[in-house]
Amino acid sequence: MEKVRNERHLILVVDSGDLFFDHLVNMNPERALKKARLIGRAYRRMDASAVNVGDLDLVQGVDFLRSEFSQGLPLISANLLDPLSKSPIFPPFVIREISGMRVAFLGLLPPESAPAISAAIRKANEGKILIRDPVEAGRETLQKLRGQADLVVLLSDLGLSRDQIVAGTIPGIHFILGGHEGRLVVHPTLQGGAYLMQSSARGMYVGKLQLAVDNPVFPFEDKEKGESIQAQMRNIERNLQALRGQRERQPSKEIDHGIELWNQRKEKLQEKLASSSSESPIKKNLFDWSLVPLEMPLPEDEEVQRWIGEARINVD
Amino acid sequence: MKRVLFIRTRNSARRQMASILRPVLWVSVELWKRVIPRFFRVALLFFALLLVIFPVSPRAEGKEATVLLLHTNNVTGHFYPCPT
Numbered sequence A: 001m002e003k004v005r006n007e008r009h010l011i012l013v014v015d016s017g018d019l020f021f022d023h024l025v026n027m028n029p030e031r032a033l034k035k036a037r038l039i040g041r042a043y044r045r046m047d048a049s050a051v052n053v054g055d056l057d058l059v060q061g062v063d064f065l066r067s068e069f070s071q072g073l074p075l076i077s078a079n080l081l082d083p084l085s086k087s088p089i090f091p092p093f094v095i096r097e098i099s100g101m102r103v104a105f106l107g108l109l110p111p112e113s114a115p116a117i118s119a120a121i122r123k124a125n126e127g128k129i130l131i132r133d134p135v136e137a138g139r140e141t142l143q144k145l146r147g148q149a150d151l152v153v154l155l156s157d158l159g160l161s162r163d164q165i166v167a168g169t170i171p172g173i174h175f176i177l178g179g180h181e182g183r184l185v186v187h188p189t190l191q192g193g194a195y196l197m198q199s200s201a202r203g204m205y206v207g208k209l210q211l212a213v214d215n216p217v218f219p220f221e222d223k224e225k226g227e228s229i230q231a232q233m234r235n236i237e238r239n240l241q242a243l244r245g246q247r248e249r250q251p252s253k254e255i256d257h258g259i260e261l262w263n264q265r266k267e268k269l270q271e272k273l274a275s276s277s278s279e280s281p282i283k284k285n286l287f288d289w290s291l292v293p294l295e296m297p298l299p300e301d302e303e304v305q306r307w308i309g310e311a312r313i314n315v316d
Numbered sequence B: 001m002k003r004v005l006f007i008r009t010r011n012s013a014r015r016q017m018a019s020i021l022r023p024v025l026w027v028s029v030e031l032w033k034r035v036i037p038r039f040f041r042v043a044l045l046f047f048a049l050l051l052v053i054f055p056v057s058p059r060a061e062g063k064e065a066t067v068l069l070l071h072t073n074n075v076t077g078h079f080y081p082c083p084t
Helices: A002-008 A029-045 A062-070 A115-124 A134-145 A160-169 A225-249 A253-277 A302-311 B002-035 B038-053
Strands: A012-015 A050-052 A093-098 A101-108 A151-156 A175-178 A189-191 A194-198 A205-213 A220-222 A285-293 B065-072
Touching: A012 A151, A029 A062, A029 A302, A050 A101, A050 A151, A093 A134, A101 A134, A101 B065, A134 A151, A134 A160, A151 A160, A160 A175, A160 A189, A160 A194, A175 A205, A194 A205, A194 A285, A220 A225, A225 A253
Parallel strands: A012 A050, A012 B065, A101 A151, A151 A175, A175 A194, A220 A285
Antiparallel strands: A093 A101, A189 A194, A205 A285, A205 B065
């Protein structure tokens, strides 16, 4: 991060949620909180612009998050409410200005989680939180944002299927930087007017989204759109081959239907590929998405390393 | 028939313009020769040439803004990247 900052000076660091705690909801709470505090401190040191609250971030209670927020961690959530006042506990969005652009980040978390996690969240937050429907909360926040921002980025812990619903039903979002499942998304997909991406999990990668904005009113286009379509077509071809092999061994109507569906998708992608290679008169902004692996040889931040040593937590 | 008429009209307009411009051009060249000494004529031509090669106005630059976002998700309490 320091290297990128030194090269470019202007970057915005964001997290989509599930930052502090892992899935082991029964782990030693004292140790978990100690680690979580260090992570919060490290993100403050990185000067994070926005950190969305994920469902896993609530397993040790919302009071921990309130304390992090009061120390300067820019936590956001549009649908995590105080049950008494029915108002958001953290700001629903933040607006950061960079290169003369006003970039708005809003955050959403899922109303339900896996049973064990939901139980842990309920136990740790009895009467302290209310999670509102993300689509409703997202739509309301977008209305509030109107005219205040040039770009809108949703930091989502909803998971891909819910992200697709949000992108399809709430206009005005440019990018959805998602999470919850921790997918490794090499080629972002376009849904509604928004591009969807995730940056893997467990700190293995950092997603790097570079935008070249000519005019925020123009639609965005993936710089590597052609390559992305070809990669999708290769996947479809692999699926088709598998289904054809299955049909030869054991023919059935379901397999025929599956082959038909994949062929339809392939045709659509071929059309897309043809249109992407021809010059379009519509003006566009370009974006470039890449995943940077955080490999072990990368130098550690000495200060953060010292904090970890002092806390005597050297093992994950 | 229409086409022939059109060409004729264009030719006559061109001829009319040339008849106006020719004396103006002649007067300008004569003035240039008589009023400006030979040394300054060369200097002025050289200066005009420099203006063509290195225009005074800056070259047009794109107003494109670059925004760089670094994103993480599902870190789930890991200090160090998971080796898997």
